[in-house]
Structure formats: C-alpha cells, structure tokens
Amino acid sequence: MTWLAVLSGLGHTMLVMAGLLVYVLATRIGHQRRNPSAAVAWVIAMAALPYLTLPLFLLIGTRKFARPLRRTRGVSDLPASLMPATLAVARAGPPPAAEATGPAWATQLLACMELAPAVRNTSIAWHADGAMALQGLMRTIDSATRSLDLCTFVFANDAIGTQVAQALLRAAQRQVVVRVLVDAVGSLHAGASTLRALEDAGVSVRRFMPLFHNPMRGRTNLRNHRKLVVADQHYLWSGGRNLAMEYFLGRPGQSAWIDLSYEVCGPLAMQATTQFDRDWAAASGLPSAAVRSEVDGYVRPGGAQEPTTPQAVVPEPGHGALAQWVPSGPDHADDTVHTLLLAGAYHAQQRIVAVTPYFVPDDALLDAWCLACRRGVQVTLLLPQRSNHRLADWARERALRALAAAGAQIWLAPAMVHAKAILIDDDFALSGSLNLDARSLFLNYEAMTAFYGATDLRWLYRWCDEQMAKASPYQAHQPHWVRDVAEGVVRAVAFQL
Numbered sequence: 001m002t003w004l005a006v007l008s009g010l011g012h013t014m015l016v017m018a019g020l021l022v023y024v025l026a027t028r029i030g031h032q033r034r035n036p037s038a039a040v041a042w043v044i045a046m047a048a049l050p051y052l053t054l055p056l057f058l059l060i061g062t063r064k065f066a067r068p069l070r071r072t073r074g075v076s077d078l079p080a081s082l083m084p085a086t087l088a089v090a091r092a093g094p095p096p097a098a099e100a101t102g103p104a105w106a107t108q109l110l111a112c113m114e115l116a117p118a119v120r121n122t123s124i125a126w127h128a129d130g131a132m133a134l135q136g137l138m139r140t141i142d143s144a145t146r147s148l149d150l151c152t153f154v155f156a157n158d159a160i161g162t163q164v165a166q167a168l169l170r171a172a173q174r175q176v177v178v179r180v181l182v183d184a185v186g187s188l189h190a191g192a193s194t195l196r197a198l199e200d201a202g203v204s205v206r207r208f209m210p211l212f213h214n215p216m217r218g219r220t221n222l223r224n225h226r227k228l229v230v231a232d233q234h235y236l237w238s239g240g241r242n243l244a245m246e247y248f249l250g251r252p253g254q255s256a257w258i259d260l261s262y263e264v265c266g267p268l269a270m271q272a273t274t275q276f277d278r279d280w281a282a283a284s285g286l287p288s289a290a291v292r293s294e295v296d297g298y299v300r301p302g303g304a305q306e307p308t309t310p311q312a313v314v315p316e317p318g319h320g321a322l323a324q325w326v327p328s329g330p331d332h333a334d335d336t337v338h339t340l341l342l343a344g345a346y347h348a349q350q351r352i353v354a355v356t357p358y359f360v361p362d363d364a365l366l367d368a369w370c371l372a373c374r375r376g377v378q379v380t381l382l383l384p385q386r387s388n389h390r391l392a393d394w395a396r397e398r399a400l401r402a403l404a405a406a407g408a409q410i411w412l413a414p415a416m417v418h419a420k421a422i423l424i425d426d427d428f429a430l431s432g433s434l435n436l437d438a439r440s441l442f443l444n445y446e447a448m449t450a451f452y453g454a455t456d457l458r459w460l461y462r463w464c465d466e467q468m469a470k471a472s473p474y475q476a477h478q479p480h481w482v483r484d485v486a487e488g489v490v491r492a493v494a495f496q497l
Contacts, residue, residue, distance in 0.1 A: 015050040102322060102452035103427050105347040106340065110324065110450070113334045116274070118324035118452060121266025126459050127239070130248035130256040134160070136263045137229060137237050141167040144231035148178045149276045153186035153225050153433075156244035157194065164243050165194050169201050178203040181280055183224045184210040186242070206283040208445075222330050224279060225433050225440065226447040227261075228272050236269035238262065238449065240420045240433055247418065258384075258467060260355075260419040260431055264323060268449065271325035275447060278331060321453035328434060329445035337434050337448055338441045342368050344424045351378040353423040353464050357416070358392040359383055359399060360437035366399050373406035382468055385412040392437065401476045410474035413467060420448075421460060427452060429460050 045052075101107055101118055111117065127133035141148060141164070148171050155161055172178050180198060184207040195205050208224040229237040239261025241247040250256035328336040345352065345368035352372060359381065361369075373379050381403065387393055400410055421431040432448030434440045451457065 016047050018050075102324075102450070103347070103425075105343055106428050106450065106452075107324075109340060109343050110326065110336075113332070113336055113339065115327070115336065116271045116325060118322050118450065119267040119271070120322050121264050121268050121320055123263075123265045124321045124323065124451070124453070124456055125263045126456070126463070127261045127263075128463070130241075130250070130259065133239070133241055133259070133261045134163075134248045136261070137164070138167055140229050140231050140235050140237040140263060141171060143235055144171050144176045144178075145174070146176060146232050147230075148176050148232075149181075149228075149230045149273060149280075150179070151181040151224070151226050151228050151276055151279060152243050153183045153223070153227060154242035154244050155180075155182045155187040155195075156242070157189060158245045160245050160248055161194065161243055165198060168198055168203055172198075172201045172203050179276075179280060180205045181208055181224070181276070181283055182206075183208045185223055186225070206280060208279065208283045221443065223444050224283075225444040226275070226279065226327075227433050228276065228447060230269050230273050230276060233273045234265065234269050236264040236272050238264070238272065238432060238447065240418055240431075246416075255415060257416040257418040258413065259417075260421055260463075262431065262449070264449075266320070266323075268323050268325060272447070275325065275327050279445065282331070321451070321456055323452070323456075324450040326430065326432070326448040326450050327446065328441075328448070330443070331445065335442055337430070337446065338362075338365065340430070340450075341365055341422065344422070344428065345369055345372045348372055348377045348424050350425050351380065351423075353380045353382075353421075353461070354436060355382045355417065355419045355421045355464060355467070356436040357384060357387050357418045357420075358389060358435045358437040358440075359396045360392060361399055362438055362441065365436075365441075366402060369408070370402055370406035373403070373408050379403065379406075379408040380464075380468070381408060381410045382417060382464065382471060383410070383412055383474075384417040385414055385472070386416075388416060395437075397479070400474060401478075404474060404476040411468045411471035412474050413471040417467070419467075421464070423457065423460055423464070426454070426457055429457055431460070 107118060125136065127136055141150075148168070150164075150168070155164075168178055168180065178198075180195075180203055182195075182205070187207070199205050209222065227238060227241060239259070241259050241261045245251050246254070246257050247259055248256060326336060326340065328338070342365060345365070352369065369379050381400075383396070404410055419431075420434055420436075421429065422436075423429045429451040430448045431451065432446065434444075434446040434448050440446055451460070
C-alpha cells in the first residue's frame with residue numbers, strides 16, 4: 001500500500017514539490033547562481049523524473065562552496081592597510097608609464113574579486129612546442145631543493161608519466177618535500193603501482209574528490225582541472241598540458257597536440273603555492289594552516305621525522321614581466337574568469353583573440369563577443385577542426401554561426417588544439433587550464449595566469465598567427481532541422497559535459 005501511495009498521482013506530486021523545495025533552498029540559501037538553461041533543465045527534470053533527479057541533485061547539484069563576502073563600504077572608505085594592492089594603486093591615480101600595472105579595467109576588477117595583485121617576476125619563458133615544455137618541466141622538478149608541489153588533471157600511465165614519476169622519486173631522494181595532487185576522475189587510469197611507488201619513497205599523494213567520498217567535502221562532478229608544478233615556492237611551471245604523451249611528444253603514429261605552457265621565476269610561484277595549499281587541504285580534509293605545518297615538519301613513513309624543512313624565503317619582486325595568478329572555480333565566490341572575459345569584451349578597443357579546444361560559451365559571453373564585433377572590435381577564434389570530444393564539436397556549432405554572422409574570424413586547425421589563451425588589445429592576455437566551455441567556466445577548479453607585459457603579448461600574438469597560418473577558415477552552414485534539434489539538445493546538457 002505504501003508503494004501504491006508513492007506511485008499514485010498524489011505521491012508523485014508530493015515528491016515533485018519536495019524536490020523543487022530542496023532545489024530552491026539549496027540554490028538560494030547557498031548562493032548558487034546558475035546559468036538559466038541549467039536552472040530550467042533541473043526544474044523540468046525535477047518535475048518529470050523526481051525519483052531520479054532528486055538524488056542526482058543531492059549528489060552533484062551544488063556548484064559553489066565559497067559564499068560571497070563583500071565589504072559593505074566603498075573603496076574610498078577603506079584604510080590602506082585593508083585594501084588590496086591594486087585597489088590602492090587605483091585610488092591613488094594612474095601610475096607613471098614606466099610603472100604601469102596593466103589595464104585598469106582588469107586589475108581593478110580582479111582586486112574587487114579579492115585576488116592577489118599582479119607581481120613583477122624575474123623571468124617568464126614560453127614553450128613553443130611539447131619538447132621545450134618537457135625540458136622545462138624536468139628542469140623545474142630537478143631544481144627543487146626544499147619543496148615540490150605538482151597538481152594535474154591527467155597523470156597517465158605512459159612514457160611521460162613514468163619520466164615525471166622518476167623525476168619526483170629523485171627529488172624525494174634529495175630529501176625534498178614532494179606533494180602530488182591528481183584529479184580522481186581525470187587520472188582514473190593512472191598507474192596505481194606508480195603512485196604507490198611514489199608514496200613508498202616518501203612522496204605525499206592525494207586524489208582530488210574520488211567517486212566515493214564524503215559529500216560534505218565536495219561534489220563528484222566538480223573536478224580539479226588545474227595544472228602546475230612549483231619548486232621551492234619560487235619556480236612555476238604551468239599551462240594547459242596534462243602529464244601524458246599526447247601533450248608533449250605525441251603517441252606512436254600521431255603528432256603531439258598543439259598546446260601552451262610556460263615557466264615563471266618569481267613571486268607568481270608563491271601565489272600558485274597558496275592555491276595548491278588550498279587544494280591540498282580540500283583533498284586532505286585539513287585546514288589550510290595544518291597543511292603548511294605538514295609541509296614544514298614532514299613525517300616520513302615509519303614515523304621518523306625528517307629535520308624540519310625550512311620555509312622558502314619569500315622571493316623579492318623582480319623587475320621583469322608583470323603577471324597575476326587568476327584561479328576560478330567552486331572555491332571562489334565569483335566566476336572569476338567568466339567575469340573577467342565579460343568585462344574584457346566590453347572594454348576591448350581593437351581586437352580579441354581566443355584559442356581553445358572546446359567552444360561552448362554561455363549566452364552572456366557569446367552576446368558580449370557578438371556585440372564587440374558589431375562595434376568594430378576584431379574577434380578571432382582558433383579551434384581544432386575536430387577535437388577529441390565529438391559532443392563538444394556538435395555543441396559549439398550554434399555559437400560559431402552566431403559569431404560568424406556578427407563578423408568574427410574563425411579558424412579551424414587541422415591538428416588537435418589543446419591550448420588555452422585569450423588576448424585583448426595589446427596589454428592583457430590569459431593562459432592556463434580553462435577551456436571556453438560551460439564546464440570550465442562554471443564547474444571546474446581552474447587556474448589561469450594574466451600577463452600584462454608587452455614581450456609576453458608579442459610572443460603570444462606571434463604564436464597565434466603561426467597557428468592560424470596553418471588553419472582553414474570556418475564556413476557557416478544553416479543546418480537541417482534534425483541537426484538543429486540535435487545541436488540544441490547537446491548544448492542543453494553541455495553545462496554538465
């Protein structure tokens with residue numbers, strides 16, 4: 001009789017109402033801002049299939065864990081001691097040309113989102129290809145004398161994964177405190193024996209958000225997509241490359257994917273270390289303060305404590321290129337990069353160049369770029385002709401047709417492009433791990449670096465020109481109705497892809 005009541009119209013209606021109430025309470029009380037299409041999809045699914053949708057929402061429905069904490073006073077009311085550095089500069093007026101800190105629209109916006117300010121670094125080196133990137137990665141790992149932190153989405157069980165693991169083992173043998181953080185889903189096929197060998201050698205290994213874990217520590221669909229290696233809190237290797245053959249040298253019979261990565265020597269590495277500490281704490285279930293204590297007094301397997309590892313000296317600011325760490329994800333109240341790209345679209349005066357493997361933007365970003373085209377900004381987009389995710393290629397078509405109709409230039413590369421970069425005018429660029437799709441923009445833990453130096457902008461523009469010279473122009477075609485419906489369905493679920 002109980003099951004009959006549940007399956008009756010009244011029972012179904014009560015479950016639908018309960019599901020909708022849970023949805024409203026979870027999204028409103030928890031400040032869970034959503035893309036309208038995602039919100040509509042959840043509501044429709046809750047009404048049609050509450051028996052499946054309600055437990056699914058409880059499992060993966062939460063998008064943000066950081067609640068917005070905003071100062072109630074205006075910027076001008078803040079004492080200098082409480083004001084982020086970039087806001088203090090903004091209130092004091094524009095700096096001299098020789099001390100320029102990047103476009104005001106970007107630096108002030110990032111300061112309002114309470115991110116660490118831009119810093120001058122000793123050097124920044126870009127990797128033109130996978131071979132250079134691999135050399136830089138090995139150089140960064142081998143340079144570590146005190147601490148070494150590695151975070152990656154994919155740690156493959158192949159030649160690259162083996163080479164990196166061997167370098168980590170050598171670092172551990174030098175008594176370097178080594179921590180490895182891998183995403184549990186992205187590195188699902190990572191060699192268990194490899195990770196076990198690292199742990200046996202004294203390397204701390206954590207998997208970020210395993211499929212079965214305490215739901216209070218995160219949702220399974222929120223993945224850590226950040227890629228970084230930091231040596232001694234002073235040398236940083238980062239970008240879009242995962243630790244697998246295709247990102248560096250290519251697999252047998254296949255060329256390496258087109259990607260971007262870079263090395264930075266300077267204070268930016270300290271900002272990346274702070275980010276790694278937070279991710280490590282989230283994966284370990286420890287408070288952030290305990291994480292630093294764990295590193296500074298590391299206990300080896302067997303209970304023997306090594307001599308306390310001295311903290312790395314805080315690096316003095318360099319006099320070179322200006323760069324800023326720009327994280328985005330559930331651990332930040334704002335959709336940091338998405339907000340920055342919207343502002344950039346409205347402030348751009350000359351050009352916007354974007355390189356991404358997957359292009360499934362939300363309506364707000366797509367409209368902003370279309371409006372930029374119509375007011376005379378040259379918007380240029382580089383994509384692979386065919387990516388490694390066929391559904392993403394289907395989902396991008398509507399956005400590409402809209403941009404092409406607005407006057408954007410769209411280029412399709414014959415090889416797989418995995419690089420991520422956005423350049424705005426001649427004084428701002430972003431590069432790192434974030435793709436221009438809804439999952440990266442709103443769900444994943446991502447990390448980008450903002451570059452403000454003329455030298456870095458010139459290198460990136462030249463690199464983009466070289467890739468586009470090998471690509472073919474996109475030709476927009478009006479799809480037949482079956483294809484149009486299929487594209488709409490794929491785009492509707494693209495938020496969770």
